[in-house]
Amino acid sequence: AQTVTQSQPEMSVQEAETVTLSCTYDTSESNYYLFWYKQPPSRQMILVIRQEAYKQQNATENRFSVNFQKAAKSFSLKISDSQLGDTAMYFCAFMPAPGGDMRFGAGTRLTVKP
Amino acid sequence: GAGVSQTPSNKVTEKGKYVELRCDPISGHTALYWYRQSLGQGPEFLIYFQGTGAADDSGLPNDRFFAVRPEGSVSTLKIQRTERGDSAVYLCASSSDRGLIYEQYFGPGTRLTVT
Numbered sequence: 738a739q740t741v742t743q744s745q746p747e748m749s750v751q752e753a754e755t756v757t758l759s760c761t762y763d764t765s766e767s768n769y770y771l772f773w774y775k776q777p778p779s780r781q782m783i784l785v786i787r788q789e790a791y792k793q794q795n796a797t798e799n800r801f802s803v804n805f806q807k808a809a810k811s812f813s814l815k816i817s818d819s820q821l822g823d824t825a826m827y828f829c830a831f832m833p834a835p836g837g838d839m840r841f842g843a844g845t846r847l848t849v850k851p
Numbered sequence: 852g853a854g855v856s857q858t859p860s861n862k863v864t865e866k867g868k869y870v871e872l873r874c875d876p877i878s879g880h881t882a883l884y885w886y887r888q889s890l891g892q893g894p895e896f897l898i899y900f901q902g903t904g905a906a907d908d909s910g911l912p913n914d915r916f917f918a919v920r921p922e923g924s925v926s927t928l929k930i931q932r933t934e935r936g937d938s939a940v941y942l943c944a945s946s947s948d949r950g951l952i953y954e955q956y957f958g959p960g961t962r963l964t965v966t
Contacts, residue, residue: 783957787954828894844892
């Protein structure tokens with residue numbers, strides 16, 4: 738069974754600085770997809786960034802980028818120039834096949850301080 | 852276009868009662884997912900529909916939980932004989948079979964409280 742581990746229950750960062758959230762996963766699959774979702778207090782899960790395992794290049798979306806290390810089964814999220822609106826729970830998620838169910842980590846609560 | 856909607860947003864029920872939670876996916880999305888999120892945890896997969904049929908129901912915790920999607924659009928999650936341990940936020944997501952088929956769009960969830 739696939740498992741996703743987020744070892745940082747809580748993190749904080751000063752506004753405008755950079756923060757990295759960690760995620761590791763366990764799978765025997767060779768092809769899969771990885772995601773970072775943001776969940777603000779409104780409960781709405783918002784996709785932040787995704788990575789296809791067959792792509793070696795790390796995904797980037799504006800201030801958000803990932804460090805995908807397939808051999809180490811590691812998928813960290815870097816948030817640059819942190820903004821107050823980035824304050825939320827962040828979940829790492831694994832999907833073994835397109836259209837399949839996702840497995841989520843327990844989440845990291847990120848607080849951006851002014 | 853509207854996103855995924857879920858009703859009710861909050862539901863309080865007594866132990867032993869029956870509840871139904873509704874999910875309206877994004878129009879045209881063929882895949883629909885139900886997840887359960889307990890306090891302080893990440894979402895946990897319950898069931899996945901492709902069209903009208905359940906493609907994977909391996910996450911349903913027991914036979915008190917059942918979900919339907921009779922016309923391939925709206926889905927209802929049904930919980931019989933509710934228990935206090937069923938209290939959680941129930942999230943629904945949908946995705947398309949075209950383009951980025953692996954991107955799931957989530958609704959705001961239904962917070963179920965069993966007293």
